[in-house]
Amino acid sequence: MIRVLLAEDQAMVRGALVSLLGLEPDIEVVGEAASGPEAVAVAREVRPDVALLDIEMPGGDGITAAAMIREEVPDCRVVILTTFGRPGYLRRAMEAGAVAFLVKDSPASELAAAVRRVRRGERVIDPDLAAVALSAGPNPLSPRERDVLAAAADGSTVGDIAGRLHLSEGTVRNYLSSAIHKTHARNRIEAVRRARSQGWL
Amino acid sequence: MIRVLLAEDQAMVRGALVSLLGLEPDIEVVGEAASGPEAVAVAREVRPDVALLDIEMPGGDGITAAAMIREEVPDCRVVILTTFGRPGYLRRAMEAGAVAFLVKDSPASELAAAVRRVRRGERVIDPDLAAVALSAGPNPLSPRERDVLAAAADGSTVGDIAGRLHLSEGTVRNYLSSAIHKTHARNRIEAVRRARSQGWL
DNA sequence: GATCGACGGTGACATTTGTCAGATCCGCCG
DNA sequence: CGGCGGATCTGACAAATGTCACCGTCGATC
Numbered sequence: 001m002i003r004v005l006l007a008e009d010q011a012m013v014r015g016a017l018v019s020l021l022g023l024e025p026d027i028e029v030v031g032e033a034a035s036g037p038e039a040v041a042v043a044r045e046v047r048p049d050v051a052l053l054d055i056e057m058p059g060g061d062g063i064t065a066a067a068m069i070r071e072e073v074p075d076c077r078v079v080i081l082t083t084f085g086r087p088g089y090l091r092r093a094m095e096a097g098a099v100a101f102l103v104k105d106s107p108a109s110e111l112a113a114a115v116r117r118v119r120r121g122e123r124v125i126d127p128d129l130a131a132v133a134l135s136a137g138p139n140p141l142s143p144r145e146r147d148v149l150a151a152a153a154d155g156s157t158v159g160d161i162a163g164r165l166h167l168s169e170g171t172v173r174n175y176l177s178s179a180i181h182k183t184h185a186r187n188r189i190e191a192v193r194r195a196r197s198q199g200w201l
Numbered sequence: 202m203i204r205v206l207l208a209e210d211q212a213m214v215r216g217a218l219v220s221l222l223g224l225e226p227d228i229e230v231v232g233e234a235a236s237g238p239e240a241v242a243v244a245r246e247v248r249p250d251v252a253l254l255d256i257e258m259p260g261g262d263g264i265t266a267a268a269m270i271r272e273e274v275p276d277c278r279v280v281i282l283t284t285f286g287r288p289g290y291l292r293r294a295m296e297a298g299a300v301a302f303l304v305k306d307s308p309a310s311e312l313a314a315a316v317r318r319v320r321r322g323e324r325v326i327d328p329d330l331a332a333v334a335l336s337a338g339p340n341p342l343s344p345r346e347r348d349v350l351a352a353a354a355d356g357s358t359v360g361d362i363a364g365r366l367h368l369s370e371g372t373v374r375n376y377l378s379s380a381i382h383k384t385h386a387r388n389r390i391e392a393v394r395r396a397r398s399q400g401w402l
Numbered sequence: 403g404a405t406c407g408a409c410g411g412t413g414a415c416a417t418t419t420g421t422c423a424g425a426t427c428c429g430c431c432g
Numbered sequence: 433c434g435g436c437g438g439a440t441c442t443g444a445c446a447a448a449t450g451t452c453a454c455c456g457t458c459g460a461t462c
Binding site: 143144167168170171174175187 | 438
């Protein structure tokens with residue numbers, strides 16, 4: 001029996017995935033969580049064989065949760081389950097110690113299959129996505145550029161961002177400018193979109 | 202036996218929801234679709250009692266699909282199932298003839314419950330969301346303002362938008378300016394965010 | 403028939419944004 | 433030690449953005 005923890009913020013989707021896994025005779029969902037920190041807590045408690053973590057969750061993403069679970073429950077294999085197959089996500093997931101990366105676009109049957117494969121010690125990564133992630137290279141944004149771009153994403157003005165990050169307006173403009181350059185964008189909105197689609201934010 | 206059509210673009214979520222509904226003895230999933238147009242086609246084919254439609258789908262959203270299904274299969278009750286409980290979505294869903302509006306945040310048990318209730322002729326709408334939708338009022342953006350704002354959402358410049366919509370740059374700026382005003386935003390990025398969060402885009 | 407709102411436009415203006423050339427620190431690496 | 437890159441800043445400049453006032457045409461509505 002493979003003991004699985006499932007972390008996913010949308011209750012209906014979580015319930016549906018539980019029922020999907022429930023169809024498998026050799027898989028048992030022993031814990032559920034709706035946020036990253038909750039997933040870590042539950043993992044510590046139930047010590048599952050496999051943790052299925054969504055990336056897009058409120059209050060700390062699935063990737064940080066993955067790293068913490070690897071540390072606290074070393075025997076637990078971490079599978080990342082995400083809506084978006086972004087290269088940067090895959091890279092960060094691997095660095096956080098995940099052994100599988102599934103996108104929700106793939107057929108439902110993949111889920112149970114992936115759980116079994118990671119339990120046997122295999123890795124499960126979509127080869128196309130892996131190729132894209134490798135060819136795209138790592139995140140070119142410096143930490144500070146990333147911060148500033150993220151702060152600009154919600155429509156804040158340069159002044160707002162400068163205040164929030166305790167920087168001068170000129171510095172903020174400089175970081176934005178270089179982020180725009182590195183993302184091959186023409187303005188901050190495009191830069192934000194490109195960075196997002198690459199999983200750099 | 203309640204015959205259900207399920208339209209949802211993410212295959213894994215779709216499969217999971219099918220398995221969830223499969224647990225119910227009185228519910229049978231008789232059709233699946235991954236896009237709006239496909240949902241309409243399948244509905245015409247299988248004539249389900251209830252159609253469960255996701256809003257966020259590629260190639261024509263679930264709301265237009267809802268309207269078309271109502272027209273072509275009048276006996277079919279339409280349930281909208283969405284990630285985001287946006288007031289504007291609810292309003293448009295109701296105008297398109299949907300009888301229920303579910304957010305994926307709600308517990309998995311709500312799904313089967315809603316299917317049964319709409320089959321009995323009831324409507325299923327979260328009271329809180331309904332209150333928000335009513336108090337927020339209708340979409341204040343004129344069709345053209347909406348077009349221009351939508352075109353600005355991906356980081357296009359005024360020139361790009363003007364070209365794409367066959368308008369002068371001045372006109373584009375005017376529409377953007379009034380959209381920014383109506384959304385109480387300070388720039389186009391904020392305007393896009395606000396309009397999105399209200400379901401006006 | 404007058405009024406109103408949506409549509410489309412012009413021109414001028416102030417503000418914001420994006421770019422560039424520097425400059426200073428600091429830590430790291432050969 | 434010297435050099436390099438990251439972080440931070442300044443000042444100046446050009447381009448894009450946002451605002452405003454005002455002009456017309458429609459079609460609907462009172």
